[in-house]
Amino acid sequence: MTATKQLMEAETTTDRYTLADLERWTEVTHNLDPTIRLGVFGDPVAHSLSPQMQNAALRACEIKMQYARFHIRANELRLALGFLRELDFVGINLTVPHKIATLAQIDAADESATRCGAVNTVHLRDKKLIGSNTDAEGFSRAVRQEFSIDLRDLRVLIIGAGGGTGRAIAWQCALENCERLVLTNRTPAKTSALVEGLRPFFVAPRVLGPVARLEALAWDESALRAQLPDIDLIVNATPLGMNPSDSAPVPARLLAPHHIVFDCVYAPLRTRLLRAADEAGARGANGLSMLLHQGALSFSLWFNREAPIEAMRAAIAL
Numbered sequence: 001m002t003a004t005k006q007l008m009e010a011e012t013t014t015d016r017y018t019l020a021d022l023e024r025w026t027e028v029t030h031n032l033d034p035t036i037r038l039g040v041f042g043d044p045v046a047h048s049l050s051p052q053m054q055n056a057a058l059r060a061c062e063i064k065m066q067y068a069r070f071h072i073r074a075n076e077l078r079l080a081l082g083f084l085r086e087l088d089f090v091g092i093n094l095t096v097p098h099k100i101a102t103l104a105q106i107d108a109a110d111e112s113a114t115r116c117g118a119v120n121t122v123h124l125r126d127k128k129l130i131g132s133n134t135d136a137e138g139f140s141r142a143v144r145q146e147f148s149i150d151l152r153d154l155r156v157l158i159i160g161a162g163g164g165t166g167r168a169i170a171w172q173c174a175l176e177n178c179e180r181l182v183l184t185n186r187t188p189a190k191t192s193a194l195v196e197g198l199r200p201f202f203v204a205p206r207v208l209g210p211v212a213r214l215e216a217l218a219w220d221e222s223a224l225r226a227q228l229p230d231i232d233l234i235v236n237a238t239p240l241g242m243n244p245s246d247s248a249p250v251p252a253r254l255l256a257p258h259h260i261v262f263d264c265v266y267a268p269l270r271t272r273l274l275r276a277a278d279e280a281g282a283r284g285a286n287g288l289s290m291l292l293h294q295g296a297l298s299f300s301l302w303f304n305r306e307a308p309i310e311a312m313r314a315a316i317a318l
């Protein structure tokens with residue numbers, strides 16, 4: 001394939017489609033070659049790097065189809081998912097705010113999705129939508145890649161634990177038997193239910209001193225100040241940081257050199273939280289490595305083959 005052809009393909013797939021386009025899909029896409037049979041639904045979605053990463057994977061495997069962005073609002077999700085059944089799609093990714101709502105709108109879900117109640121990957125089988133969650137395992141692989149450490153050795157704080165991504169990460173921490181798990185969320189009721197579901201994983205005592213292995217926390221400065229000395233890994237699973245005007249999910253003055261900070265946000269690459277971690281002498285990583293690993297796992301679900309991870313990594317300049 002020539003460089004010009006590659007560039008043309010890249011241009012067509014950075015387009016953003018909508019529900020109105022899905023309604024007249026044949027007309028809207030009749031000029032496209034290869035056709036779009038994969039994509040990501042989100043609101044916002046313009047920031048998503050999944051198209052450039054998944055299209056690189058498709059090219060590397062010589063699979064003749066494209067992956068596109070779809071700007072789908074919360075009240076459009078059911079209709080948009082319905083169109084996939086008719087339009088010969090292979091599958092779709094879900095991003096903010098659709099991961100939790102999708103679970104109730106598909107035909108079946110595997111254990112990775114049902115246990116945490118969130119779907120980030122759908123594949124189609126016999127016109128049925130099957131949901132999975134690759135964020136959880138993708139996060140675990142990303143932490144290992146970025147910090148050379150396993151979740152089982154960490155005391156973890158998840159901010160935004162009531163959202164689709166936060167729940168998936170909390171379940172992964174529990175399954176990997178992390179040392180300690182502390183959950184916080186803007187809407188506290190969502191973390192209390194999650195804590196009850198995770199409690200059986202934390203019954204065994206570990207040598208930790210006078211702190212609980214599992215707890216839900218109010219998201220305020222005094223509660224964070226009391227907890228952070230007993231936390232190693234701080235995870236931002238909220239969208240805070242995507243806009244320059246967003247406040248940091250943890251005040252910079254509470255960060256210390258022993259912390260490691262994982263920000264699921266990757267656009268911008270250096271969020272306010274990661275700058276604060278740097279200034280505190282703490283290690284930090286943005287969400288690009290998680291994007292890579294969850295995307296590779298999605299690719300494997302769609303095509304039942306190993307993903308070309310180096311081509312995907314190169315496409316997002318990781």
Ligand code: NAP
Nearest residue numbers: 096097160162163164165186187237238239264287290291
């Ligand atoms: P979601 O299901 O909509 O959940 C959003 C979470 O953030 C909820 O806990 C919500 O709290 C909280 N939140 C939203 N706006 C907030 C605000 N202004 N202040 C405080 N808390 C706020 O979204 P999601 O799909 O989990 O995505 C969360 C973030 O993770 C997004 O930025 C997404 O791009 C990123 N992400 C990155 C990757 C990656 O591969 N790097 C993968 C997955 C997700 P309430 O419960 O109170 O509403």
